Amino acid sequence: MSRYLCIACEVFARPLYSIAATSPNVIDIQLMQRSLHDEPSRMRPKLQKKIDFMEDRGYEAVLLGYGLCGSGTMGLQARNIPIVIPRVHDCIAMLLGSPKRYDEEFEKTPGTYWYSQDFAERADETNRFASLGPISDEGLAKQYEAFLTHYGRENADYLMETLGSWQKRYERAAFIDMGLLTPNGYKDSLGNEADRRGWTFEMLAGDLLLLRGLLNGDWAHKDPKNYIVIPPGHTLDITYDKHIFRCTPG
């Protein structure tokens, strides 16, 4: 039995609580707001501060429920205890259980909006249909109002068109079902929303493998290739290949 501190994005809340409840290890979970991803450059200092604040409370390691997250975790430093992080780009691969499966889905339909139970439950009304991934369309209407005030209607329309044109190439909504509870009404409303916007809608079964391995300590022996362990005195760096991460001293 080990004592771990898990610092994770709130999009993993239910899976992490569920795994922690039956884990052989003792795990404290600290959730961070998902909006950290909106500005990856601000994510690292916030995570580092949290790690530094919590790490000297008798834990053997800090387990990060994060991936590369738009480079938001790059540069994190392990000071006194190791930090463990799954080798994934983001929450989509984590929820699907492997980067390989994400690649297959991406290959099939690159323009996919991804959704999950926790993500939906932790959204407010203004961004209910914002999806997992790199861009949130939070506050779109507010933005239009601001453009209208500053630049007039013609330019405001042009800006919305230009800044939103990538969305025309998105064609699928995919709900990742982690199998923990029957998806609530959100699944139906997402299906309807997808219909309305002309997207296809798919339910994909999620896989707890990576999150379970993180909490249960599989990274130590059983499954080291899917995780990177940053030893004390080392920093997390990017490799730009399938390994995603490496450690550098310092």
Added chain:
Amino acid sequence: MEKIVKEIYNAVVNGNASTVKILVQEALDGGVDLESLLNEGMIAPMKEVGELFESGEYFVPEMLISARAMQSGMILLRPVLFSKDIKPLGKVVIGTVKGDLHDIGKNLVSMMLEGAGFEMIDLGTDVAPEKFLEAIQQHKPDIVGISALLTTTMSNMEKTLRFFEENNVRDQVKVMLGGAPVTQNFADSIGADGYAPDANQAALLARQLVGAV
């Protein structure tokens, strides 16, 4: 500078597309010197827009609006320049890397480069290495610009460069990279010729790459 060129300059900086369009047509009808119209009426104001962006006075929306105003003039000016054999600063093929559908930044860069005097060939989004190659062979550009928003698609930038090498065109073009997760380190590590963190820097870099600075 002629008065009308100065007015065009101001209308571009202020992002007034319809005014630019009317004034450029007037200038063309009135026989205004074409090089002056291009350099002082289109390129110079975009340079100022770039400087306003650098100094934090302009943000992406202002840049887009000015670029659009410039483009509304270029649509009229370009065929005339072409007919008089006035050459652009260079030719640039641009696109988002294979797998990446996100093109806000790429579009802005494309407009800023056009505003810096380049002829742009925009291949759009999700551009396969083969498509870049075809464009290089067809258009003989000086520069190829490739962007990525997702960290998952960044590795395709390297694949694209290797593909250029395998097909013996890598030394015919300068390659510049951009996009939110891209860094100078990454660009260096895969052997690109340059990286720019934003659209204004991209325009400056492109000028450097063709030796126009």
